[in-house]
Amino acid sequence: MDLRDSEDEAAFRTELRAWLQSNLPDTLRDHRGGSSRFEDAELRRWSRTLAEAGYAGLTWPADYGGGGRAPIFQAIFFEETARAGAPQHVGVIGLGMAGPTIITHGTAEQKARYLAPILSAEEIWCQGFSEPGAGSDLAGVRTRAVLDGDRFVVDGQKVWSSFAHVADHCILLARSDPESSRHDGLTYVIVDMHSPGVEVRPLTQITGEAEFNEIFFERVEVPAANVLGEIGGGWQVAMTTLLHERGTLGFALQAQLEASVRRLLELARDREATPLQRDAVAHAWMEVQALRLTNYRALAHLEVTGIPGPEGSISKLVWSEANQRLTKLALELLGAEAPLAGDDAPYAGWWQHQQLRSRGNTIEAGTSEILRNIVAERVLGLPRSR
């Protein structure tokens, strides 16, 4: 593939760069994100501004309010926003996972009801897949959804559900056939998080923030019209969600990593890094460039097939481990100031926060071990581990 921008892509990049320069409020530049982002009216406004300018859902079909663009434009968007220090749209799960799943499997009514408020950030989504006994082994899901006339009654517990404390809707994977096991008998439903019987309990992370949650469902009624795909066909729908989660994240993650390496470079100059530390910074830079090329390879697959391929797992794996190394190196450079936290720390504690948050990177969206298995079996074609 040609790695240079085409004429169209270059025009899009220039226009976006100029747009960011005149529209990105200084107060939002280099925003840390975190759990308070949903309560931050300015960030919600920024998400709406992105949508109004046509920069939310760039690859979604124009019929559903998207940009109808090829995936490379989304990649350029991530590169330019990271370069400008602009925060992403707050609807991470809606835009990247729920929306594409609804576009692929949803009915006309579901598309009309749910897609537009994702783009405008009026409605926030969470993902209810993991359970205390089903994480890497997602087919172990035990939350029940029992069909009773024209509704399902949901009982059970989900865990580690990011943003559930502010979410309006949940994409939920549940067992609708109590006699079934593993991949069969699962159904994928959209649950209104404001329904009676839904209880959300935030879990505090090592950063001190509470971005993810336990969700308890007690006799929660969900209209049968909220099923995505077929009753009993939930596994296939869940795979669409996971492929989008890993597949479309790649460029966003690489762009963030590149922005972090630039900051690291500044820090290394500021702190007069040792030759060994300078070598590590150079290594981090090379890693970002290798990741960029790998992402282009995944993009070439996406452009041909329209579906993200297993290559997305490579990006997620390399990025998450590189991010942990990079933030650790930053703390080393901060030396005696590394244990400080909050506004008293250099750079208002940005590096400390990044290092603590990076610990979860190798667990969320597939642990490193699971991703290595996927890369071994589905990308390299090695024999199955079991």
Ligand SMILES: Cc1cc2nc3c(=O)[nH]c(=O)nc-3n(C[C@H](O)[C@H](O)[C@H](O)COP(=O)(O)OP(=O)(O)OC[C@H]3O[C@@H](n4cnc5c(N)ncnc54)[C@H](O)[C@@H]3O)c2cc1C
């Ligand atoms: C920050 C964060 C946000 C998250 N957000 C969400 C969310 O929004 N929605 C949601 O549903 N979930 C979410 N999760 C949960 C996440 O998907 C799970 O934590 C992850 O899939 C691992 O599952 P587990 O925690 O049950 O660990 P387990 O699956 O129990 O794994 C425990 C250990 O065993 C290893 N292991 C397991 N199976 C194998 C195998 N076959 N081969 C080799 N090693 C193996 C794992 O790599 C891990 O080291 C989030 C997690 C984090 C950290």
